């Protein structure tokens with residue numbers, strides 16, 4: 001398959017790993033501790049475990065799995081808000097599939113559907129708009145979720161709804177932004193990261209320039225990375241090369257997809273429909289300034305938050321959940337007390353076990369871990 005097979009070549013992967021080992025040995029830091037490299041994006045976390053990349057790397061490199069899975073960082077209170085909207089008479093609540101099973105404080109959207117709410121899985125917000133056209137007597141709500149990757153398609157759907165004069169469509173906006181999140185991670189006293197694998201999908205929309213502060217102010221390198229095994233290994237190699245040479249720059253390994261300046265039409269649609277929220281609540285990370293967007297006043301009639309009364313209650317995660325520590329990379333998934341026992345993909349307690357991009361789900365699925373907490377050595381795929 002073009003653009004896939006050539007990025008999964010075993011021999012090239014082995015060559016890259018050897019070069020990574022050589023570079024790692026030349027970096028002074030690795031003599032006292034492993035280099036900590038964070039992959040921000042959940043898609044990278046999934047690929048790293050799917051292809052066993054972590055187990056191929058020398059022990060002098062530690063991959064830290066960041067908060068780049070939007071389903072995983074959705075706080076419980078927002079899931080409760082979704083359920084409250086979905087359970088209103090006359091509402092058709094539409095969502096991407098992986099958000100259906102995220103636990104709320106009482107139930108998930110899947111459970112609300114089982115209890116009689118009209119919750120439907122869609123593949124795009126345009127599918128939700130089509131439903132609104134088909135059912136003019138119903139209120140169709142789309143669950144807008146995700147980073148800048150999915151923000152443009154929701155914005156364009158709102159613009160289409162306006163152009164078509166559709167009144168029974170709205171978006172429950174939970175879109176989040178990547179840059180303040182990375183800044184919050186860099187400011188966290190718990191973490192001492194040496195570099196970042198930059199998110200490929202988000203960067204396809206925003207480009208490379210918004211990350212400049214990471215290099216300029218925090219003196220950390222970032223390499224925007226693709227999602228195939230060779231993409232990730234090459235990006236790690238590029239990061240190590242920067243570290244060995246004492247450089248901190250924003251480099252783009254994923255040039256076949258990510259334009260340096262981003263996608264202008266997508267950014268224009270986002271700017272037209274959304275504005276930054278003062279702050280947004282993240283599961284496990286707390287409130288982060290300017291880390292989410294809301295629908296502008298001009299498009300208020302498409303804003304489910306204004307159209308319907310929502311509980312908007314802040315709900316703490318169950319005490320046994322350690323999603324926050326895992327999201328910040330302070331704990332490995334298997335170090336959570338309930339990993340593989342009370343919390344599994346079939347019975348998720350935390351959101352990181354729901355989406356395939358969640359670190360806990362990826363560890364569980366590809367780490368050979370079944371139903372008990374397992375020491376790290378056994379958890380790693382080789």
Ligand code: SF4
Nearest residue numbers: 323336343350353360
């Ligand atoms: S095992 Fe479950 S509760 Fe623990 S961090 Fe992972 S998702 Fe959260």
